[in-house]
Amino acid sequence: MLFNYSLCLILFIYLFVVSLILFFLGIYFSMNDLIMFIEYEFFMSNSVQLVMTLLFDWISLMFMGFVMFISSMIIYYSMEYMKGDMYLDRFIILVLMFIVSMVFMIISPNLISILLGWDGLGLVSYCLVIYYQNVKSFNAGMITALSNRVGDSMLLMSIAWVFNYGSWNYFMYIDYFMSSMDMKFISLLIVIAAMTKSAQIPFSPWLPAAMAAPTPVSSLVHSSTLVTAGVYLLIRFNPLYNNSLLSSFLLFISVITMFMSGFCANFEFDLKKIIALSTLSQLGLMISVLSFGYVYLAFFHLLTHALFKALLFMCSGVIIHSFKDCQDIRYFGNLFFQMPLTCVCLIISSLCLCGFPFLSGFYSKDIILEMYSFDYLNIFMYFMFYFSTGLTVSYSVRLIYYLMVKDFSFYSYHSFEDNSFDMLVGMFVLLFVAIFGGCMLSWLIFPTPHYMMIPLPMKLMVIFVCLTGGWVGYLMNSFGLMNFFKFNLINYFFGNMWFMPFITISMSFFPMKMGYSTLSYFDYGWLEMFGGQGIYYMLSYMSIYNQKIQNIFFNMFFIMVSMWFIFFMFI
Incomplete structure (x- = not known):
């Protein structure tokens, strides 16, 4: 065990120091407008180069710094x-393999090296989801792996299509071939790949299912690595879909995902799944911002969200750990007097998620909502966007109510306390960064202030929606209004993500069943008989028959030679 802890400490110190170096390098590159591009050519055939490329700019360096920092705290x-x-x-x-795959994807401007990091994320995430080896974890890992394989196949198809242009480096052809039909098809493939990794509708069910992994893994996956890989891919490939039909498609999908995840989180009772659905809601927010072309704003929210979401998962892990691995929030209650430090961290991270003024989430979410009021948008999308924001506050207040206001409902002889020193140290470091990180990042990413003039009702709309959502969330749970839906189909429908997990399993079941039948009837059946195994058996039989004939001829020859030898001996 001593080796385990020494390994953890060494990795923690190493990742923390590297994260600081990368973050300050990102600030230096940003202030001096620098980009470093490293390319190594492996071979060239028919004017097609296979090269290993690394791209270092302020976006990749700052994002790597955040990934390393959160990973060090989680370790x-x-x-x-x-x-x-x-x-x-x-x-x-x-x-560590998960972190290396994410870093490899961040610094790769080449589609093939992006695929290596992308596929590494999917493979290692499968290994981590099935870490607790039981039936639930295996099913969750299979849904996760199959959903991510759709995105992998889309990237493979885009690599094959880009082969026509002679290079897999995306920046070489984006500006020159945007009007071609090939580039439109490639952009569609890239968008679908990003949708699978960031769990947008209809690929959403794998995100709550991946909560079968250990809580530190959930904290890392849902803050800065796996689910943000799709958003990061869309940030890099933004010119492919900007101001096109694909951007409208992305806007619709992301806003519906926000609405669905926010609504379903108000009916969920699993603590980790509620936080996972909040991650899904924030991913929809980032992709909807990207569909408008605000790349730096989406990246800003990506970084701030990583800080408080990692803290939120850490707090949930401490609570689950104290409650003997119970995750049902109906058993919790009145925890503020027993675990005050953990509850303070959870409340502040929830307020960051809601966009409470002057916390890290406020600086990104407030400007996003004002940009939506400032920009051209139809009334349906505008309503859905603000309604989803209100739902975010609603399920956050519901979670705080169940954990800290409601009566204690666990075993009466249990008592809890904040006695986990190592967990509290990591949480308080992230708490400090979650409070002050938003204003610091806003100064670094947007050094020049932007003035937006919108009417007063629109300006106050953000505060009104947040206060209304929190008030409704408190009323629905404190007066037991949710019990009206307890035995109703409505609760079952919204608590199961609009039956999307069942649809996803059904959609994957029939093709897999058909593939198994094809494999049985053809590859293991007639094709095997007349193909590889048939030829093998025929050659084996012919070789055995040939051997027998040769043995007979050899024996006959031996007998004849012997007879001739005896005949000449007597003569």
Whole structure:
């Protein structure tokens, strides 16, 4: 066990120092407007180059710094959370492989190297989701892997299509071939790949299902790595879909995803799934901002969201750990007097999620909502966007109510306290960054203030929607209004994400069943008989028959030689 903890400490210190170096390098590159591009050519055939390329600009360096920083805190947090695990080394190595895959994808402007990091994320995430080896984890891992394989196949098809242009580096052809039909098809493939990794409708069910992984993994996956890979891909490929039909398609899908996840979170009772649905809502927010072409604004919200969402998952992990791995929020209650430090961290991270003034989430969400009021948008999308924002506040207030206001409903002889020092240290470091990180990043990413003049009702719309959402969320739960839906089909419908998990399983079941039948009847059947195995058996039989004939001829020859030898001996 001593080796496990020393490994964790070494990785924590190393990742923390590297994160600071990368963050300050990102600030330096941003202030001096620098871009570093490293390219190594492996070989060239028919004017098609296979090269390894690395792109270092302020976006990639700053994002890598955030990934390393959150990963260092999570590894330090895992020292106590995974204390009883016999295979802590294996867990830490898997997390490290996950971080390396994400970093490899961040610094790659080449579609092939992006695919390596992209596929590495999918493979390692499958290994981490099935880390607790039970039926639920295996099913969740299979849904996660199959959903992500759709995005992998889209990237493979885009790589094959880009082969026509002689290079897989996306920046070489984006500006020159935007009007061609090939580029429109490639952009569609890239958008679908990003939708699968960021779990937009209809690929949403794998995100809550991936909560079967350990909580430190959930904290890393849902803050800065796996689910943000699709958003980061759309940030890099923004010219492909900007101001086109694809941007309208992305806007519609992302806003519907925001609405669905926010609504379903108000009917969910699993603590980790509520936070996972909030991640899904924020991913829809980022992609909707990207559909308008505000790349830096989406990247700003991506960074601020990573800080408070990692903290939120860490707080939930401490609570689940204290409640003997119980995740049902109906058993919780009145925790503020027993675990005050954890509850303070959870309340502040929830307020960041709601966009409470002068916390990190406020600086990104407020400007996003004002830009929506400032920009041209139809009334349906405008209403859905603000309504989804109100739902975010509603389920956050509901979560705080169930954890801290409601009566304690667990076993009466249980008592809890904040005695986990290592977990609290990681949480308080992230708490400090979650409070002050938003204003710092706003100064770095937007050094020049932008003046937006909108009517007073639109300006006050943000505060009105947030206050209304919080008030409705409190009323619905404090007066038991949710009990009206308890035994109703409505609760079952919204609590199961509009039956999307069942549809996803059905959609994947029939093609897999058809593939199994085809495999049985053809590859294991007639094709096998007349194909590889048939030829093998025929050649084996012919070789055995040939051997027998040769043995007969050899024996006959031996007998004849013997007879001739005897005949000449007697003569």
